Amino acid sequence: xxxxxxxVGLVLGVGALVLSLALLSGFQAHVRTRLAEEAPxxxxxxxGRPDFTAAExxxxxxxxxxxxxxxxxxxxxxxxxxxxxxxxxxxxVGREQRDGxxxxxxxxxxxxxxxxxxxxxxxxxxxxxxxxPVPLTASIRVTEVAALATGRKxxxxxxxxxxxxxxxxxxxxxxxxxxxxxxxxEAAPAMALAVREAxxxxxxxxxxWQEANRPxxxxxxxxRVAIFATVxxxxxxxxxxxxxxxxxxxxxxxxxAAVLTVLGASPRLxxxxxxxxxxxxxxxxxxxxxxxxxxxxxVLDATHAIPxxxxxxxxxxxxxxxxxxxxxxxxxxxxxxxxxSSFVPARMAARVxxxxxxxxx
Amino acid sequence: xxxxxxxxAESLARGFGEGEGRLELFSALSLTLGAGExxxxxxPSGCGKSSLLHLLAGLDRPDAGRVLVDGKDWASxxxxxxxxxxxxxxxxxxxxxxxxxELTAEENVALPLLLAGVAxxxxxxxARELLARVGLVxxxxxxxxxxxxxxxxxxxxxxxxxxRPRLLLCDEPTGSLDAAHAADVLDLLLGTARERAGALLLVxxxxxxxxxxxxxxTLSSGGLVPA
Numbered sequence: 001x002x003x004x005x006x007x008v009g010l011v012l013g014v015g016a017l018v019l020s021l022a023l024l025s026g027f028q029a030h031v032r033t034r035l036a037e038e039a040p041x042x043x044x045x046x047x048g049r050p051d052f053t054a055a056e057x058x059x060x061x062x063x064x065x066x067x068x069x070x071x072x073x074x075x076x077x078x079x080x081x082x083x084x085x086x087x088x089x090x091x092x093v094g095r096e097q098r099d100g101x102x103x104x105x106x107x108x109x110x111x112x113x114x115x116x117x118x119x120x121x122x123x124x125x126x127x128x129x130x131x132x133p134v135p136l137t138a139s140i141r142v143t144e145v146a147a148l149a150t151g152r153k154x155x156x157x158x159x160x161x162x163x164x165x166x167x168x169x170x171x172x173x174x175x176x177x178x179x180x181x182x183x184x185x186e187a188a189p190a191m192a193l194a195v196r197e198a199x200x201x202x203x204x205x206x207x208x209w210q211e212a213n214r215p216x217x218x219x220x221x222x223x224r225v226a227i228f229a230t231v232x233x234x235x236x237x238x239x240x241x242x243x244x245x246x247x248x249x250x251x252x253x254x255x256x257a258a259v260l261t262v263l264g265a266s267p268r269l270x271x272x273x274x275x276x277x278x279x280x281x282x283x284x285x286x287x288x289x290x291x292x293x294x295x296x297x298x299v300l301d302a303t304h305a306i307p308x309x310x311x312x313x314x315x316x317x318x319x320x321x322x323x324x325x326x327x328x329x330x331x332x333x334x335x336x337x338x339x340x341s342s343f344v345p346a347r348m349a350a351r352v353x354x355x356x357x358x359x360x361x
Numbered sequence: 362x363x364x365x366x367x368x369x370a371e372s373l374a375r376g377f378g379e380g381e382g383r384l385e386l387f388s389a390l391s392l393t394l395g396a397g398e399x400x401x402x403x404x405p406s407g408c409g410k411s412s413l414l415h416l417l418a419g420l421d422r423p424d425a426g427r428v429l430v431d432g433k434d435w436a437s438x439x440x441x442x443x444x445x446x447x448x449x450x451x452x453x454x455x456x457x458x459x460x461x462x463e464l465t466a467e468e469n470v471a472l473p474l475l476l477a478g479v480a481x482x483x484x485x486x487x488a489r490e491l492l493a494r495v496g497l498v499x500x501x502x503x504x505x506x507x508x509x510x511x512x513x514x515x516x517x518x519x520x521x522x523x524x525r526p527r528l529l530l531c532d533e534p535t536g537s538l539d540a541a542h543a544a545d546v547l548d549l550l551l552g553t554a555r556e557r558a559g560a561l562l563l564v565x566x567x568x569x570x571x572x573x574x575x576x577x578x579t580l581s582s583g584g585l586v587p588a
Contacts, residue, residue: 259459262420263473263520264448266441354420355412358455 006238006245007285013238014289014334015296017231021326022297024227026319028220034314035213040072040179041188043207044195051075054173061198067182067191072096073175075164080122081157083111091156092121094164100143104155108145115142121159123167136167185209232333238285239337246278246345257349258357271350275342282338289334290327297322367528367560368394368417373426375412386412387583390426396527396559399551401571403564403588404580410564413580414532417562418451419443431527448477452521454550456533458513460505460520466492466512467501470519477524491519495549511542518549527559534563535570547573 044062052058052073062071075094080087081103088110101121103113113119118141126133140159165174182191188208196204210217250257257270265273297320300306304317370392376385386409394400404410415421417428419435428435430450438446460469467488474484492498495515505513514534521529534550535543547570554561563574571577577588 255459256461259461260472260476261444262418262447262453264444264476264524266444268441269444269476355415358415358459359411
């Protein structure tokens with residue numbers, strides 16, 4: 001009965017931990033997928049010079065790299081967006097095949113602008129006029145107000161590449177950088193190395209999507225460790241229950257331990273026998289808990305059992321993604337804790353007072 | 362004809378408790394048992410017969426004196442070699458059989474062999490052979506709870522002698538049995554002791570059982586005296 005309670009406790013503890021980690025993995029995988037979908041996987045920028053010229057053929061060289069799915073030239077600079085007497089500083093990004101300007105909701109809010117209205121872009125570059133240097137300006141229609149990729153520190157306004165080149169004084173075909181999308185987003189760090197090798201390590205700088213979102217990814221990892229440590233407390237309690245069970249087992253089987261001693265069992269062997277009994281319980285509980293957590297996670301995910309308001313979370317249901325490394329980590333920690341919990345009671349059993357135990361019956 | 366001494370107990374002292382409440386069981390008890398000897402020790406309840414057996418088997422430590430089995434002093438052995446030597450040299454029969462309840466009769470008899478590292482199949486074969494010798498081959502797969510008192514004690518005797526120990530120590534082996542079963546068990550003990558063990562030391566409070574052994578000693582006033 002006592003052993004059954006310890007077993008159930010361990011099963012529930014391990015199962016809860018697996019389920020919690022699967023839930024966390026589900027949400028974190030969603031965040032990473034969105035990051036990888038929306039943000040460029042590798043940003044390529046010039047180092048020690050303002051831009052890439054068309055004559056360099058950098059885009060063609062990048063397109064030839066194995067694993068590169070697309071190369072998008074961008075013209076990036078700083079300026080102001082003005083409308084109705086208001087002006088907001090902005091990071092301006094020029095892209096090919098873009099018609100009109102896309103504003104971030106924060107920018108649109110500050111300017112009280114809606115899609116379909118016109119704004120004026122004021123560049124940080126100037127041209128000489130009879131009155132002296134004046135900033136370069138251009139008028140453009142707002143075609144879209146939408147948030148950009150997750151994890152960007154500053155809001156960006158996206159406008160046609162040709163207009164951006166004029167505003168920032170770049171020649172035809174010039175670019176201040178390239179955005180690469182890869183067939184395997186996780187291979188971005190290796191690709192960054194390959195890019196610097198292809199374009200010249202000293203004149204090229206790269207930023208991977210992991211580097212650009214390092215604080216967020218670090219927070220996700222910390223969250224994972226915190227959840228593991230918190231929910232593992234349940235397993236710790238279950239392990240203490242196992243220790244109590246092992247102690248009860250050692251006490252109730254004291255007579256048997258004494259008989260085994262009389263038959264030639266050494267204290268070390270007795271300790272091993274009782275340790276094995278505790279470990280067997282720990283192993284069975286851990287295995288059953290892993291199975292329970294895994295099956296629950298798979299079923300809850302497959303049946304979309306817990307719905308979410310999609311407009312708030314960009315997800316229609318709570319995702320569960322049980323990962324092999326989580327199962328291995330939970331299993332290993334639980335087994336180690338089972339060992340620790342069974343060790344002391346096993347040592348107690350090994351030091352049985354035979355005379356006393358036989359007298360007690 | 363007694364042979365080389367198998368068991369030597371020299372000036373044993375053992376007591377329990379502290380101060381005024383201390384109970385001295387014996388203070389200078391000596392005993393020598395040679396190969397081929399069968400000795401019965403009698404005495405009133407609580408005089409220390411079982412405690413003496415535990416000392417002789419190396420299960421308890423004397424307050425003074427020493428015990429040698431086949432020349433080896435229990436006190437000189439570390440826990441591991443001591444356990445090995447006990448399993449090899451001493452067979453022990455309890456009054457209350459003390460069979461492990463989850464194991465069948467065959468498994469109980471095979472247990473000392475398994476603890477000594479004998480392969481399972483070989484250990485079971487030897488156990489079956491011994492169970493046949495004590496007339497219990499049909500009960501080999503039975504659990505102790507469905508055996509009678511006499512059958513359990515026969516299984517316990519088979520377990521005690523399965524490793525062919527040179528010294529067989531029995532603590533009131535017929536104490537829980539009726540007269541008919543007690544006589545059977547005693548026949549078996551003396552027979553198997555003669556056949557498989559070098560010497561038999563039996564503790565009993567029953568004068569009839571003691572009389573079946575060659576020598577009868579009384580534990581009295583802290584020492585052993587001929588009955």
